[in-house]
Amino acid sequence: MPPKFDPNEEKIVILRAVGGEVPAAASLAPKVGPMGLAAKKVGDDIMKNTKAWKGLKITVKLTVKNRQASVSVLPSASSLLIKALKEPPRDRKKVKNIKHDGNIPLEQVIDIARTMWPSSMAKSLALCTMEILGTANSIGCSINGEDPTDIQEQIRNNEIEIPEK
Numbered sequence: 001m002p003p004k005f006d007p008n009e010e011k012i013v014i015l016r017a018v019g020g021e022v023p024a025a026a027s028l029a030p031k032v033g034p035m036g037l038a039a040k041k042v043g044d045d046i047m048k049n050t051k052a053w054k055g056l057k058i059t060v061k062l063t064v065k066n067r068q069a070s071v072s073v074l075p076s077a078s079s080l081l082i083k084a085l086k087e088p089p090r091d092r093k094k095v096k097n098i099k100h101d102g103n104i105p106l107e108q109v110i111d112i113a114r115t116m117w118p119s120s121m122a123k124s125l126a127l128c129t130m131e132i133l134g135t136a137n138s139i140g141c142s143i144n145g146e147d148p149t150d151i152q153e154q155i156r157n158n159e160i161e162i163p164e165k
Helices: 025-035 039-049 077-084 106-119 125-139 148-156
Strands: 011-018 057-065 068-074
Touching: 011 025, 025 039, 025 057, 039 057, 039 068, 077 106, 077 125, 106 125, 125 148
Parallel strands: none
Antiparallel strands: 011 057, 057 068
């Protein structure tokens, strides 16, 4: 039998959820049940804190202390890019294999890179921007009306200057 849960200890649970929707209680219960939390209450907290990410799959970090769960959103590069495209929320059950063929300005990509830099392994903001451009290429959107791989090449050749911070 595992050791009893210490209520004063701070536990962190990381899970993927769809923004603005209550995660299935069947997937939440095994994660938060042993800590003495109700899956329905935690699901409602996740739904409230992810309203801004409606319809997008995002990573959620639950910090549990004294049987109280605080929810924080850890957005991924792809969800930040899709949010920057300002696409209307879609019904995941009806609309499948969507193409994200919008256009994002390079300044916004640099802002997304600044957001992702602490969790990235990149040494500089320029390298983190290259990572975000690769993600933009994979979801199918363009940057400043150009292909993201062309912009990556311009950054490599120092034709486009990325700020240090």
